[in-house]
Structure formats: C-alpha cells, structure tokens
Amino acid sequence: MCARTFTNFLIVYFAFISVLNVKGENVLVTEVFEIVINPSMFNWTYEGDPPDQFVYQPSLLDAPDLPSWINYVYSNKHHVGYLYGVPPEKEQHIILEIIALNRNTYETKRVVLPIYITQKRYPAKYEVQLKIDNLNVEDMFDVERMERLKDVFRKQLWKDSDEDLYVTFLASAIELGARLPLNPKEGEGVVLRLGSQSPLSMELQELQEEVKPLWKRVSCPRDYKRTTVERFFRDAGFVLDWCAFRLLDDNSSAMQHSQEKVENPSSLLEQKLPDNKWVGIARKDVPQRNYTHEFLVTILVPMFIMTLLAIILSLILCFHHEGIDDPLSEEFFDNLYHICTDYFSSKEMVHVPIGEMTQYATINRVTYTLRSLSNQRDFACLSPEMYAGVRSHTNSPTSTISRGVHCRPSPPPYVKPKFSAEF
Structure with missing residues (x-):
C-alpha cells in the first residue's frame, strides 16, 4: 500500500516538474512583438469545453511576475493567451516561465521560453x-x-x-x-x-x-x-x-520608449536589480509613520471646539433666562399644578364608597368656590356655616386650597364719632 502511494506521488511530482524546452523568440527593439500561448505549446489537445479547459500563468523565471514592458492577455474569443510588448534598448535577453493547468485532468506542465532582444536595423523616426x-x-x-x-x-x-x-x-x-x-x-x-x-x-x-x-x-x-x-x-x-x-x-518625447518606461516606478526597481530578479524589501527598510499628530487633530480638536460651544451656549441661555419675566407663564404653571393634583385625586376616588364620594364632591365644590373667591380676595359672601365647613376641610394635608390666603370677615364700616360741644 505504501509503495503504491509513493509511486503515485512520484508520477504527480514528475508531471509537475516536467519541462518542455521550446525554441526561443527573437524580438526587435521599438517594435511590438506577440507570442501566442496555446495548448500545442504543451503538447495538449482540446478534450472538452475550450474556454474552461486550460489556464496559463506566465512570469519571469524564478520570479512572481512579468517585466513591466511585457503584458499578458487571455482571449476568450480565440481561447489562447497573448504575450506582447515593446522591448527596451538596454535589455539583451530574458527567460520566461509559463505554467499551464488542464482543468479536466488537473495536469500541470511548465515551459521555459527564452526571449532574445536585438536592435532594429532601421528604427522608425x-x-x-x-x-x-x-x-x-x-x-x-x-x-x-x-x-x-x-x-x-x-x-x-x-x-x-x-x-x-x-x-x-x-x-x-x-x-x-x-x-x-x-x-x-x-x-x-x-x-x-x-x-x-x-x-x-x-x-x-x-x-x-x-x-x-x-x-x-x-x-x-x-x-x-x-x-x-x-x-x-x-x-x-x-x-x-x-x-x-x-x-x-524623432524629436518628440513620446518617441523615447526608454524615457516612458523610466517614468514607471516598477521599471526603476528593475533597472537597479541584476538580471531582472525580484528581491523582497527588508522589514527595516519599510518606512514608518507617526500618527500622533493626526490623532490629536482628529480627536482632541473637535472635542475642544464642542466643549467651548457648549459652555458658550449654556451661558447665553442662563443669562437670557434670568431676564425673562412672563406673568402669564407663571400663572399657567400654577394652574397646571392644581389640574394635575385634581386629576390624581379623582383617580383615587374611583374605588371610594358612594358616601365618601358624595362628601368628596361637596368638598370639591366648596374648594372650587374658594378658588374663585380667593382671586377676588372676597370672603364676606360666605355664611358662617359654609366658612366653618371650608375651614375644616382646608386643614387637611391633601387640600388644594392655597394656604397663603387667610379668610377673615370684612371689618365694619368706619363711622366718624360725634363729639359734643359741651364738656
């Protein structure tokens, strides 16, 4: 069992690392080249649906991506891939690596493709x-x-x-x-x-x-x-x-292909590296940034402004409120207090027996009469019996009659004394 598993592993391993050496491509400086990537490059034939059967991934040999002057596009119309671009003058030759995957059989193949760059004899002016x-x-x-x-x-x-x-x-x-x-x-x-x-x-x-x-x-x-x-x-x-x-x-800056590529930062990186090899950046070379200033500006400044505005608004409201004198509003709130107390008192009388409710109705009528008379400051119209009844009810803690109003009879009219002329 172990021998069979090891044999299958070797078959898959050698299938993956198998390299198909193909003839290199010759390209000219200042001229667009194209390289077609199709199944015949890997000795494959179509076995199913062409658009979904094969996948290609080209890159530089031992590198993760293509050079900046080489582009890759896959055509769903023709079911092939295209490598195209314009070689720069300083390049001499590069080696590409193309990995192909057959989605039907999951077979993987690898092709190493050399590209030789030569100068064009009569470049365009x-x-x-x-x-x-x-x-x-x-x-x-x-x-x-x-x-x-x-x-x-x-x-x-x-x-x-x-x-x-x-x-x-x-x-x-x-x-x-x-x-x-x-x-x-x-x-x-x-x-x-x-x-x-x-x-x-x-x-x-x-x-x-x-x-x-x-x-x-x-x-x-x-x-x-x-x-x-x-x-x-x-x-x-x-x-x-x-x-x-x-x-x-020939005097136009657009004609200078090398100058156009220098404007690309990726091409600048490639010019510094030998043989177009990609080298990772060390951790110490990664630039660091201090966000303290951004934090202060973003958090503390708005909070300071909001606090200052709240203080100013509070002062304005306080000073403005002290200068307000509205008798109608004061009278409204006083009446509102009595309305609320009467409402809650009526709620408490829902479960009171009938005899007590009758007595409460009498007291309520007398209380209403006293309120109307207190505004007029006139208690002379009350009979002694009514005054005594009101007096007894207003002494209760739940009475709604203002305790600051003292009911007393009106004094007798003033009569000028008559003095005799004779002593």
Missing part, C-alpha cells in the same frame, strides 16, 4: 498615434485586420511608408486610464502607433490640423466628430477617437 474604440488588444493580433489598418496609411494617407511601416506601440485603452464601455459587447478600445522612417505626408499633416480643435477634450464620444478621411477607416472596420490622433517625429 516618425509615428502616427491612433485610438480605436471598437476593438480590444487581442483583436489587433489578427494579421488580416492589422494589414487592413496598414493599407489605409500605405495606400491613402502615408504612401511613402509602404516598405517599412510597422507597429511601435500597443496597449489597452483601459490600462491607459480610459473607462469601460457601458455596453459589455462593445470593444474596450486600443491605443497603437504606426512608425516608419519616411517623413510624414501632407495628408497626415492636414488631418492633424483638422482635428487639433479636439485636443482640448480628453476623449471624444463615439461619432462625436467625423473627419474627411473617416470613410477609409470605416470601410476597413475601425472606429477612431480623433481626440487622440497625434503625429510624432
């Missing part, structure tokens, strides 16, 4: 930059479509470039900052440059003068502006964004 809205990057790897685009220039706009016209730059518009289209079925857009040693023709210069007013826009909507040469590109199946149309010469 003049370029034309285009942005095509209705296509993706993988669509430009179709030889027939690319030839149709070149024919528009070789036969109509740039006839002198018939012998050495080639693609000097190719990138997805999304990678350069464009937005995805609203309709997923539409192309994402692709930006490319066609270069040649022949000088720019008068037709191209006139076309640039025609579209110059559109340069103030970052990107033109589709069908925003149709030029006089629009029919040539439409017939070939290309929808151009004329806001991105440019003519470049």
Whole structure:
C-alpha cells in the first residue's frame, strides 16, 4: 500500500516538474512583438469545453511576475493567451516561465521560453498615434485586420511608408486610464502607433490640423466628430477617437520608449536589480509613520471646539433666562399644578364608597368656590356655616386650597364719632 502511494506521488511530482524546452523568440527593439500561448505549446489537445479547459500563468523565471514592458492577455474569443510588448534598448535577453493547468485532468506542465532582444536595423523616426474604440488588444493580433489598418496609411494617407511601416506601440485603452464601455459587447478600445522612417505626408499633416480643435477634450464620444478621411477607416472596420490622433517625429518625447518606461516606478526597481530578479524589501527598510499628530487633530480638536460651544451656549441661555419675566407663564404653571393634583385625586376616588364620594364632591365644590373667591380676595359672601365647613376641610394635608390666603370677615364700616360741644 505504501509503495503504491509513493509511486503515485512520484508520477504527480514528475508531471509537475516536467519541462518542455521550446525554441526561443527573437524580438526587435521599438517594435511590438506577440507570442501566442496555446495548448500545442504543451503538447495538449482540446478534450472538452475550450474556454474552461486550460489556464496559463506566465512570469519571469524564478520570479512572481512579468517585466513591466511585457503584458499578458487571455482571449476568450480565440481561447489562447497573448504575450506582447515593446522591448527596451538596454535589455539583451530574458527567460520566461509559463505554467499551464488542464482543468479536466488537473495536469500541470511548465515551459521555459527564452526571449532574445536585438536592435532594429532601421528604427522608425516618425509615428502616427491612433485610438480605436471598437476593438480590444487581442483583436489587433489578427494579421488580416492589422494589414487592413496598414493599407489605409500605405495606400491613402502615408504612401511613402509602404516598405517599412510597422507597429511601435500597443496597449489597452483601459490600462491607459480610459473607462469601460457601458455596453459589455462593445470593444474596450486600443491605443497603437504606426512608425516608419519616411517623413510624414501632407495628408497626415492636414488631418492633424483638422482635428487639433479636439485636443482640448480628453476623449471624444463615439461619432462625436467625423473627419474627411473617416470613410477609409470605416470601410476597413475601425472606429477612431480623433481626440487622440497625434503625429510624432524623432524629436518628440513620446518617441523615447526608454524615457516612458523610466517614468514607471516598477521599471526603476528593475533597472537597479541584476538580471531582472525580484528581491523582497527588508522589514527595516519599510518606512514608518507617526500618527500622533493626526490623532490629536482628529480627536482632541473637535472635542475642544464642542466643549467651548457648549459652555458658550449654556451661558447665553442662563443669562437670557434670568431676564425673562412672563406673568402669564407663571400663572399657567400654577394652574397646571392644581389640574394635575385634581386629576390624581379623582383617580383615587374611583374605588371610594358612594358616601365618601358624595362628601368628596361637596368638598370639591366648596374648594372650587374658594378658588374663585380667593382671586377676588372676597370672603364676606360666605355664611358662617359654609366658612366653618371650608375651614375644616382646608386643614387637611391633601387640600388644594392655597394656604397663603387667610379668610377673615370684612371689618365694619368706619363711622366718624360725634363729639359734643359741651364738656
């Protein structure tokens, strides 16, 4: 049993580490290259659904990623992968490693692909930059479509470039900052440059003068502006964004591919490392940041401002309240107190016997009479019997009659004494 398990382990191990040596690729500086990754590179054939059967992962040998000047894209339309880019002048050769996985059988294979970089004998001195809205990057790897685009220039706009016209730059518009289209079925857009040693023709210069007013826009909507040469590109199946149309010469900074790559921080890191080897950053080299100042500004300053505002608002309300004198409000709150006490007293009388409720009703009537009379400060109208009854009820602790009011009879009228003249 152990021997069989060990045998299976060896089979899987050797299947994983098996290396298929293929012939290296020769690429030229300043010219876009493409490398197709398909099952035939690994001696595989399709056994099921092509889009989901094979997965590829290219990278530098003994490194986690590709160089900055090499891009990888997988085409769901053609079911193959594409490696493309423009080699820099300082590179000589690199070695790529491609890992492939068969999802049906879970078989893994590895291919080591050397890439040899050589100088182009006659590099381009003049370029034309285009942005095509209705296509993706993988669509430009179709030889027939690319030839149709070149024919528009070789036969109509740039006839002198018939012998050495080639693609000097190719990138997805999304990678350069464009937005995805609203309709997923539409192309994402692709930006490319066609270069040649022949000088720019008068037709191209006139076309640039025609579209110059559109340069103030970052990107033109589709069908925003149709030029006089629009029919040539439409017939070939290309929808151009004329806001991105440019003519470049050998003195233009856009022609300097090496300078463009230096602006990328990842390429700067690669130039410092030998043989494009990726080296991890040490923990001591990681920059540290002190967040004390941010904490003080974020927490303490708002709390101080909130406390200061609360103190100011409290002082304003206190001083303003002391100066308020509203007799109507005072009378309202006094009456409100009596209403509440009467309400709770009536609640307590719900379970009182009938005899006590009758006595309470009599007391309540007398209390109401006293309140009305107390406002008038007149108790002379009360009979001695009524006054005695009220007096007896108001002495109770639960009485609602104001204790500050003293009921006393009115004094007799003052009569001037008569004095006799005779003593």
